[in-house]
Amino acid sequence: MTTGMIFALLMIVFLIIGLMMGHPLAFTLGGLAVIFGYLGWGPECFGMFINRIYMTVMNNYVLVAIPLFVLMANFLDKSGVMEGLFESLRYLLGPIRGGVAMTVIVVATIFAACTGIIGASVVTIGLLATPPLLRYGYRKELIAGTICAGGTLGILLPPSIMLVLMGSYAGIPVGELFMAALIPGMLLSGLYVAYIAIVCWINPAWGPPMSKQERDALDKKKILADSIKNLIPPALLIISVLGSIFAGVATPTEAAAMGAFVSLFMMIAYRRFSWKVLKESVVATGTITSMALMIVVGATCFTGVFIGLGGDELVSQAILGMGSKWGAFLAMMVIVLVLGMFVDWIGITMICLPLFVPIAEQLGFHPTWFVMMVAINLQASFLTPPLGYAFFYFKGAGGAADQISMMEIYRGITPYIFIMLLGLIICGLFPATILWLPGMMN
Amino acid sequence: MELIRKILKGIDAVTEWTGLIFSWTVLLLMGVMVFEVITRRLFNSPTVWTFDISTQIYGFHFMLLAAYTLLHKKHISVDIVVMHFSSKLRALIELFTYAVFFFPFMIIIFHEGFLYARESWAIREVSYSVFAAPLYPIKTVIPVVAALLLLQGASQFIKRLYYVAKGREL
Numbered sequence: 001m002t003t004g005m006i007f008a009l010l011m012i013v014f015l016i017i018g019l020m021m022g023h024p025l026a027f028t029l030g031g032l033a034v035i036f037g038y039l040g041w042g043p044e045c046f047g048m049f050i051n052r053i054y055m056t057v058m059n060n061y062v063l064v065a066i067p068l069f070v071l072m073a074n075f076l077d078k079s080g081v082m083e084g085l086f087e088s089l090r091y092l093l094g095p096i097r098g099g100v101a102m103t104v105i106v107v108a109t110i111f112a113a114c115t116g117i118i119g120a121s122v123v124t125i126g127l128l129a130t131p132p133l134l135r136y137g138y139r140k141e142l143i144a145g146t147i148c149a150g151g152t153l154g155i156l157l158p159p160s161i162m163l164v165l166m167g168s169y170a171g172i173p174v175g176e177l178f179m180a181a182l183i184p185g186m187l188l189s190g191l192y193v194a195y196i197a198i199v200c201w202i203n204p205a206w207g208p209p210m211s212k213q214e215r216d217a218l219d220k221k222k223i224l225a226d227s228i229k230n231l232i233p234p235a236l237l238i239i240s241v242l243g244s245i246f247a248g249v250a251t252p253t254e255a256a257a258m259g260a261f262v263s264l265f266m267m268i269a270y271r272r273f274s275w276k277v278l279k280e281s282v283v284a285t286g287t288i289t290s291m292a293l294m295i296v297v298g299a300t301c302f303t304g305v306f307i308g309l310g311g312d313e314l315v316s317q318a319i320l321g322m323g324s325k326w327g328a329f330l331a332m333m334v335i336v337l338v339l340g341m342f343v344d345w346i347g348i349t350m351i352c353l354p355l356f357v358p359i360a361e362q363l364g365f366h367p368t369w370f371v372m373m374v375a376i377n378l379q380a381s382f383l384t385p386p387l388g389y390a391f392f393y394f395k396g397a398g399g400a401a402d403q404i405s406m407m408e409i410y411r412g413i414t415p416y417i418f419i420m421l422l423g424l425i426i427c428g429l430f431p432a433t434i435l436w437l438p439g440m441m442n
Numbered sequence: 443m444e445l446i447r448k449i450l451k452g453i454d455a456v457t458e459w460t461g462l463i464f465s466w467t468v469l470l471l472m473g474v475m476v477f478e479v480i481t482r483r484l485f486n487s488p489t490v491w492t493f494d495i496s497t498q499i500y501g502f503h504f505m506l507l508a509a510y511t512l513l514h515k516k517h518i519s520v521d522i523v524v525m526h527f528s529s530k531l532r533a534l535i536e537l538f539t540y541a542v543f544f545f546p547f548m549i550i551i552f553h554e555g556f557l558y559a560r561e562s563w564a565i566r567e568v569s570y571s572v573f574a575a576p577l578y579p580i581k582t583v584i585p586v587v588a589a590l591l592l593l594q595g596a597s598q599f600i601k602r603l604y605y606v607a608k609g610r611e612l
Contacts (some may be wrong), residue, residue: 254475286511291518
């Protein structure tokens with residue numbers, strides 16, 4: 001092992017230490033790049049920082065989709081379309097055991113197919129669904145787990161800013177990744193619904209159905225009509241945004257802009273538009289976009305130094321040293337899973353993908369399949385303790401979520417982590433789940 | 443003390459206003475892209491400038507909002523460990539991490555970004571596209587943002603320092 005490699009290894013160790021000290025990830029990454037670049041390389045490496053920041057982050061047309069998808073999510077969030085959908089669908093599924101929790105997954109899946117960020121979906125669905133779920137007497141663990149896992153689908157199901165970033169840095173067309181993510185995303189969503197059905201069947205007290213009086217008091221025709229009415233706008237949005245990308249009519253960036261534009265009109269149509277709401281959406285878009293892309297800025301400096309010190313060789317030696325092809329694959333998946341406990345998905349994408357994709361290709365794995373496996377794996381990073389970002393959004397939203405303790409959240413998300421791993425194994429055993437749709441496109 | 447308080451207030455106000463004003467550029471970005479889609483798909487007459495311009499607006503937007511995001515503590519950080527510490531220890535850790543990570547990074551970005559932008563201005567650099575968009579303004583954004591972040595970081599640093607020394611917020 002060279003001195004450079006030891007420095008590279010120390011970079012990862014200090015990254016986790018620095019993060020635990022509460023410093024923003026973006027500046028921790030950048031600061032470590034400066035320190036280790038200086039120690040292991042010399043001050044002449046600093047010129048590379050600006051070059052990387054400008055060439056790979058700022059001057060990157062693919063990433064232009066990120067602020068636009070975030071804007072679209074904020075507009076949709078404010079339009080209240082998810083509220084209407086949740087209200088009508090919960091009466092539809094309410095009579096079944098666990099039905100309201102299943103509604104959360106269904107609405108979260110639809111929301112995920114409209115937007116590409118997780119913060120907004122967990123907060124919105126948490127605020128929307130927690131009070132009725134508590135009122136019906138659902139088990140608190142189930143409530144917390146369902147909302148966190150459902151909201152997290154936003155980052156996997158297309159459109160997703162994670163897939164935009166991955167496509168850009170793994171050199172795979174974003175449209176192809178969007179196609180590839182469709183079946184795995186739906187699979188996870190289906191597994192969540194199945195899990196709710198099974199636990200509520202075994203323990204009826206976990207998810208009591210709507211009472212008979214409440215059911216009889218409802219106008220069934222009106223509920224059906226409302227459901228359809230509330231399903232049409234998001235369905236149109238999904239078809240126009242994803243459809244135009246899949247049909248090759250628009251680039252993901254253009255589709256993101258059109259999606260944001262249409263969502264703005266939806267906000268007006270739902271009579272939720274005001275200058276105050278517009279300002280809030282615009283400012284929220286600014287901070288979320290800047291937060292995400294500043295991590296990319298810090299991370300591009302970090303990986304530049306890490307690779308320059310021979311860290312890529314160190315990683316590839318360690319992974320190929322596993323002996324077999326699948327041993328190496330397993331090692332990479334475990335690294336992503338373990339890093340996901342501490343570092344957020346942007347940091348992991350920026351650090352791991354440039355190192356892992358060449359190794360995966362060398363081993364003979366299909367790059368799209370491999371990147372998608374990392375994407376599914378990263379779903380778990382939102383839920384794995386100690387740092388599951390999903391439950392911080394859930395808790396941070398306040399409201400009825402305050403009645404659910406941190407321990408209940410931890411217990412509630414644990415089964416969902418295992419379901420995610422099950423989904424990962426299914427997609428690993430049956431690569432067609434990932435590769436079939438993109439294959440159709442070509 | 444009164445002077446320092448005024449200066450810090452001034453810095454925070456500058457950051458606040460740059461954030462509130464420049465966050466609107468995302469609507470401009472949306473407008474440019476929508477215009478491009480309509481002209482190309484509907485009227486079949488693509489423009490040469492939207493590609494360059496949209497990329498530059500995007501770069502300008504997320505970079506310029508970095509200081510505002512810092513002021514409002516929206517940069518992702520992990521407080522699960524430090525939340526168990528006393529507020530004085532937390533302030534001390536914050537001073538340490540700013541000194542070790544934040545300032546070195548931002549000083550380097552400011553210095554190197556300044557050289558990078560100066561070179562671009564010297565040759566009046568333009569993009570390779572047909573439109574040949576000037577690149578020096580967008581490259582100048584890098585040192586400007588680094589300066590804004592340095593100011594905002596200094597404001598945060600001094601506030602924490604005061605807290606450690608005096609035991610109350612400035």
